[in-house]
Amino acid sequence: MFAYLVRRLFLMLVTxxxxxxxxxxxxxxxxxxxxxxxxxxxxxxxxxxxxxLEKQLGIDQPLVVQYLHWIGGLLRGDLGYSxxxxxxxxxxxxxxxxxxxxLAGLALLFSASxxxxxxxxxxxxxxxxxxxxxxVLSLSGLSLPSFWLGLLVLTxxxxxxxxxxxxxxNPQSFxxxxxxxxxxxxxxxxxSSALTMRxxxxxxxxxxxxxxxxxxxxxxxxDAAVNYHHALKNAILPVITVIGIEAAFLIGGLxxxxxxxxxxxxxRFLVEAIRWRDYPIVQNLVMFIAVVVVFAxxxxxxxxxxxxxxxxxxx
Amino acid sequence: xxxxxxxxxxxxxxxxxxFTNSGLFKAVDDLxxxxxxxxxxxxxxxSGCGKSVTALSLMRLVPDPPGRIVGGSVSLEATDxxxxxxxxxxxxxxxxxxxxxxxxxxxxxxxxRIGDQIVEAVRLHRNLxxxxxxxxxxxxxxLVRIPEPARRAREYPHQLSGGMRQRAMIAMALACRPxxxxxxxxxxxxxxxxxxxxxxxxxxxxxxxxxxxxxxxHDLGVVAQTAQRVIVMYAGRKVEEASVEALFAAPxxxxxxxxxxxxxxxxxxxxxAQERLNEIPGxxxxxxxLPAGCAxxxxxxxxxxxxxxxxxxxxxxxxxxxxxxWRAADVAEVA
Numbered sequence: 273m274f275a276y277l278v279r280r281l282f283l284m285l286v287t288x289x290x291x292x293x294x295x296x297x298x299x300x301x302x303x304x305x306x307x308x309x310x311x312x313x314x315x316x317x318x319x320x321x322x323x324x325l326e327k328q329l330g331i332d333q334p335l336v337v338q339y340l341h342w343i344g345g346l347l348r349g350d351l352g353y354s355x356x357x358x359x360x361x362x363x364x365x366x367x368x369x370x371x372x373x374x375l376a377g378l379a380l381l382f383s384a385s386x387x388x389x390x391x392x393x394x395x396x397x398x399x400x401x402x403x404x405x406x407x408v409l410s411l412s413g414l415s416l417p418s419f420w421l422g423l424l425v426l427t428x429x430x431x432x433x434x435x436x437x438x439x440x441x442n443p444q445s446f447x448x449x450x451x452x453x454x455x456x457x458x459x460x461x462x463x464s465s466a467l468t469m470r471x472x473x474x475x476x477x478x479x480x481x482x483x484x485x486x487x488x489x490x491x492x493x494x495d496a497a498v499n500y501h502h503a504l505k506n507a508i509l510p511v512i513t514v515i516g517i518e519a520a521f522l523i524g525g526l527x528x529x530x531x532x533x534x535x536x537x538x539x540r541f542l543v544e545a546i547r548w549r550d551y552p553i554v555q556n557l558v559m560f561i562a563v564v565v566v567f568a569x570x571x572x573x574x575x576x577x578x579x580x581x582x583x584x585x586x587x
Numbered sequence: 588x589x590x591x592x593x594x595x596x597x598x599x600x601x602x603x604x605x606f607t608n609s610g611l612f613k614a615v616d617d618l619x620x621x622x623x624x625x626x627x628x629x630x631x632x633x634s635g636c637g638k639s640v641t642a643l644s645l646m647r648l649v650p651d652p653p654g655r656i657v658g659g660s661v662s663l664e665a666t667d668x669x670x671x672x673x674x675x676x677x678x679x680x681x682x683x684x685x686x687x688x689x690x691x692x693x694x695x696x697x698x699x700r701i702g703d704q705i706v707e708a709v710r711l712h713r714n715l716x717x718x719x720x721x722x723x724x725x726x727x728x729x730l731v732r733i734p735e736p737a738r739r740a741r742e743y744p745h746q747l748s749g750g751m752r753q754r755a756m757i758a759m760a761l762a763c764r765p766x767x768x769x770x771x772x773x774x775x776x777x778x779x780x781x782x783x784x785x786x787x788x789x790x791x792x793x794x795x796x797x798x799x800x801x802x803x804x805h806d807l808g809v810v811a812q813t814a815q816r817v818i819v820m821y822a823g824r825k826v827e828e829a830s831v832e833a834l835f836a837a838p839x840x841x842x843x844x845x846x847x848x849x850x851x852x853x854x855x856x857x858x859x860a861q862e863r864l865n866e867i868p869g870x871x872x873x874x875x876x877l878p879a880g881c882a883x884x885x886x887x888x889x890x891x892x893x894x895x896x897x898x899x900x901x902x903x904x905x906x907x908x909x910x911x912x913w914r915a916a917d918v919a920e921v922a
Binding site: 488 | 646648677678679680681682685686688690693694695696697698699707708711712743745756759760
């Protein structure tokens, strides 16, 4: 087990290194840098000033040098300075993380706590009206883009209450906390909950046909015990995989939703930073997201071993 | 006739049907039999003859839809199981009537410890603490001769061999000391050497606990070793019933006779082995379109006009030896 963990951690480092190279060079392929953007907005300027500024920011150096400079800083914990605000990148990124983390956590919680039970119900009542209703609902969840759903929610809120929920980083009441975090989380999580539901349903249908389910009934176990204790325990593995993958996709969903709801989280910040070619912010933020995704995958693999005794990570 | 207080199970005119796209088929048709305390009744027949559906009907575990029990009665210790509510039936399952299945490899839940699966069976029916239930579970594992039962109880099914798993299944089925145990092909999936052990174990425990046993099998060798009475089923119906001795001595139904003839014989020393095994020509008819007369008639060497037109009644040939065949009297001579 220990050797397995060491190997896994090593592989994670290799993955992250690969990601850092990809991010860095992809960002450089995007035409224009911050200097171009600033000067284009200012009208006529002296080309010498432009060269000066590029030198000052260090983007005149060869790419390999720039890359080594960034990675070297990263390893020392120095993320550089934002080109736009000229504040340390760490100071810009850190305070935004809890906001996005809360949204993402709530969205995942929402998708699992809604998707799994509904998936079980849908499988157990296969072919019934409730099954059809749930399947239509989940289909709508998969086909509604979250930004559109977000706009609908905002429009509905204006139509019904005459106002839109405004983001408040320190909500005072439950209602405010709900409007600040839960509504956007549900908007983002709706899609994942629909996906979770469908996977849970098909996985449950597969498991409910197994011999050990009949054995459980033959013991005299109740329907609830059969469905949740005997069946779901076996059906949960593919669901965990999907939730793990969704955790990564969630960031993408949040970029749009944070923009729609005007939430100052990392996702929206990332979009702005890309627009300004604010390299230190974009590189470090994407790196951070990559670390989260890699760890999410690792957690999923570890959860397999928890839920399925047949899986043991040995050397 | 047996003393009625001695009867554990009395099945009368049981009828289980399946509603399928190609029509309604009668998986079990008008089946009646009884099992006494401590007695072993074997139900024999080839695949698709309704043996397993009979077993599931007794447990009321026929998947519905598509299946449904549409008639008859199943009295366990004088209670009609078919009249119970589902909640009442749950109190009977695993408690007064238990079942062992064919596939030990897939019949235990792979993600729950063996001990916990037995504990669950115990606690569903006995008001015991988890400590007490655990002690019973370990005791049951010891009873089915699993070495180191306390350690095995903490293991998962994949850590046990097929024979061990079937022992664990037996332990689970008998944990509440049921009045009736149904064993649906309990040894079919096991190695021959393990088969004998498992059968011996089931019979020992049956004797020890006084359980009635319904043994479902297609293996006449198993029947001869274990049962006191035999029912032969064909296309959902009972075609013959007799004591083991009477059945093997003089089968009255051509189908039974065919089953026996198809057992390969070990040749005597110096005699060449039979080159071709005996078989019953043809296959079991589709249960959706059963002939009006005897379902076996199309495959039967003795069939006459009457066999195709009229279903033969079950006739007692003496000593409780029942057979449903128009030509029963001639079976012995022909074969």
